Amino acid sequence: MASLNLQRNLLWIAVALAVWAALPFLVPRNIADLLVFTGIYTIAGLGIGLLLGHCGIVNLAQATFYGLGAYASAYCTVMMGWPSITGFLVGAVISMALAYVIGRPILRLTGYFLALGTLALSAIASALFFEWDWLTGGTLGIGGIPKLDLLGFVLDRPSRYYFFVWIVAFACMWAAHNLVDSRSGLMLRAMRDSSTAAAALSVDLQSLRTRVFVVCALFGSLAGSLFAHHVSFVSTQSFTVDRSITFLLIPVIGGATSIPGIVVGALFITFLPELLSKLGDVHQILFGLALVAVVVLMPDGLMGAWDRFRARLVARGGSDA
């Protein structure tokens, strides 16, 4: 019985992999482009999901780390003429260092105050991206960021970049899954559900929260660097507080405690506005209504609703039997 289940699971994985590999060749270029953005948003959303779903922290500063990654890639490749990998590394190091330095004091806060603290960080960073035009190009931004080149294979179209972005996304999902499944993951959940009880059990809340915040910043920075190499241009418009709110919506819509939920949330954020845009200028109002509907009707997100639906089906199947 167990081997039958394993075979069935392996079959599902093989089918999913085949669909994933064939997808960019089966869909039009603009859809492949949206799939690339879905991958990028998944990486950025994963960090927020870890904080929200496993620590109960609302992080409204992800656009800051996303911007740092993007500007690091832009500056290193365009201004300095360094290889692309340096941009990824510099962005990651700066983001993690900032997350640590800022995280230590602000993660002492809880609830709304912590959310406001992260919002303030995002607002300050957004203003600095404007002001430090010698570094960021200000309103005009930095253009001409080269496409990624893997051993002479240039990822210059969405169907090629798709594979790279999603491999990075899968690696991040795997890392997030390991974190959640580890001893630290158990401590995180204990802290989320009762911080007093967790502290009584010698869980170092401050250190744990800071570590997850640093991981979140790393994911944000990676996503930002990937974004910069895809769009070939970065400007302040892409790293505003609005973008932080969009990133927060990903786990809220998809389901903060579920890693596949983050992918679902990223798909929702990327594809729904595109579909609704066919309906004219009211598309943003309709998108807002869709968000409200999901949050009100599915408080655990789309994956939570799906899990409940499946549980009901199983229960009905059991009672029928």
Place this chain on the structure above:
Amino acid sequence: MSLSKIARFATALAGLTALAVGAQAQTPAAGEPIKIGAIVSATGAGAGLGIPERNGLLLAEKDINAKGGIKGRPIKMIIEDDASNPDTALSKANELIFGQKVVALLGPSLTASTVAVGGVTHANKVPQIAFTGIGPAVERERKCVAHVLPPQRLNAQALLEYAKSIRATKVGVLHDAGYGNVVMAELRPLADKYGVKLVAVEKFEIGATDTTTQAAKVKAAQPEAVFVIATSATPFRNVKQIQITQPVIAAIGSSSYEYVNAMGTAADNIAIPEFVVGEDPLPHQKAFVDLYKQAYNSTPKNYEAAAWDAAHIIASALNKAGADATNEKLCEAMKAPYSGVLANYDFSADDMTGIPIGSFVFSKLVGGKYTRTPFRVSQ
């Protein structure tokens, strides 16, 4: 038949032929439409630009088709909204170029989106006419991405020309951290050449709801004129509140009815170097202004005219190169001088715009209404 009769007959025949050709030119276009893609910011922060641009594009489409289209074939404008987001603009460009197979792309409305989309159009040699001034250095390499709005250096130059005309040599500047910062960067080196001393330069945040402190510092420097460079009505209200009585010269970014209405009583005695004063258009702008008023029951300004020009420029290039011309040929056909409603362009220029300073007109807000001043800069 005598020679004179032959001459009369020939003249009549020529007249009839000319009439027939004229009639043909006015025959509405028919046949398979030529698709032209456009991306505007119809929603989001850039909607103030995108909506007028969309109006200009739709009017131009109607006008071009009514006049026979491209060698008899109509054009079809496929307009997409990027929601003022460069990511969305990129996806929309991919859809229009590879999905809809448009022959050219018009727009987007914002610099960030223009540069993002330029990465795709440049790589695939698709002609693009952006509704922005030329942006970062990378845009100078993109020789098939034209711009129908002036580069910020020219906007800065126009401000200084007006200051010179009123003999203001000590100028204070109040500018925002976005658009204003970019114009300011061009203004500083030019000011010396015009013999203008910038006695106070004060910056404020984009979206600031109060700039009184900055305005007060400008006033304290006792300038002979004040430049306000922003996309907001707030600094104008503050300038009025703290009773700056010196002439105020605003950059084109704040020249829209939306901002003027928001200025309230402060919309008075403000000079603006711009291109279209719908209340008193230049002779070559009158037909467009009348057509626009008829279609939308409102007065057009610069962005409507820019979009109208972009559509006509691409139509002219298509007429020259042929509807089935390759992207390269269409690009080449586009790289020529063009006399538009907004300005006289020369797309073979290094900045892919070629607008001369003489294309500016200088308006003045008097009691909340635009009036055109007689001042022009010689070419």
